[in-house]
Amino acid sequence: MNNAAVTGRLMPISAQLDAGQRVDLIGPNGAGKSTLLAHIAAVLPGVGEITFLHRSIQRYSAAELARYRAYLCQQQAVTLQMPVFQYLALHQPVGAEPQALExxxxxxxxxxxxxxxxxxxxxxxxxxxxxxxxxxxxxLQVWPSVNRQSRLLLLDEPSNSLDIAQQIALNQLLAEFCQAGGAVLLSNHDLNDTLHHADQVWLLAEGRLLATGTSEQVMEPNRLGEVYGVHFEYSKRHQRWLIATAL
Incomplete structure (x- = not known):
């Protein structure tokens, strides 16, 4: 994407998401993470250029986007009176082979x-x-065994309400998707989860993209402290574990 922005909410951002990568968006509440995800998903209008598979996102129909990418918004109220299996059926890719789908x-x-x-x-x-x-x-919408055209998962705080076992299961599933050539862009408030599982990290604050790179490059304690307003340090016992305390 090149100078992608949402007026009043997100300053121009230029960055690239590569196949096979998991990229975590981090930053405090109101940093612009949800806005960026919704804009990339083409559900929130903005300006600038977002290119997907060498083609402007604006040139895709809704049906085409559903084949290539899936988007999980941060919150969704339960309003449908249907069983789980029927809800899943609404998300199955068109033309999926029945046995593979099952x-x-x-x-x-x-x-x-x-x-x-x-x-x-x-x-x-x-x-x-x-x-x-x-x-x-x-x-299901983008799983490679039923949708060979899928390329991208956009997830806004996917670990919300998950216990530790289910968070581990989710990380494993995301790793499988990336290993199959897909790309994942997700927002995450669990900095240690990002530290251990993200291939790349994008740090946002006040609608601006402050830094991109590996977790070691971006998640430097002093930089995080300035953004979040708390003190960060790495555990003396476990160097791959961040500890936050009040200033």
């Missing part, structure tokens, strides 16, 4: 501990269960 749904719901929830109505789910259903749906 196997993929079983695989994703198994990894996210949802096999026993497929008959539940969405309104019966807990907050964590609903988040896992949303994740299963967005992953």
């Amino acid at each position: 196997q993929t749904i079983s695989y994703l719901t198994g990894r996210l501990a949802l096999l026993d929830k497929l008959q539940y109505r969405l309104t019966q789910l807990s907050g964590g269960e609903w988040q896992r259903v949303r994740l299963a749906a967005v992953l």
Whole structure:
């Protein structure tokens, strides 16, 4: 993307997301992470140029975008009175081979501990269960075994309401997607999760992109301290673990 911006919310940003990479967006509340994700997903109008597969994002139809990328917004109220399996069916790629589709749904719901929830109505789910259903749906939309055209996952705070076991499962699924050649761009408030799993990190604050690079390059304690307004240091026992304390 080149000078991508949203008036009043996001200053011009130029950056590149490569195939096979997981890139984490970090920064305090109001930094512009959700705005950037929604703009890249083409659900929030803005200015500048966002190019996807050598083509402007504005030249894709909604149906084409659904084939190439999936987008998980930060929050979504449960309003539909349908069972989980029907909700997942709404996200299956057009033309997917039935056997592969069945196997993929079983695989994703198994990894996210949802096999026993497929008959539940969405309104019966807990907050964590609903988040896992949303994740299963967005992953199904672009999972390589049923959608060979998929390239990109855009996830806004996907670990919301997940316990530690499900966060580990999600990280493994994202790694599989990247290994298959997909790219993942996600916002993350868990800095240690970013530290251990992101290939690249984009640091935002007040609608500006302050730094890009590896976690070691971007997540320098003094820089993070200036952005978040707290003191950061690496654990003396575990150098790959950030500790934050009040100033």
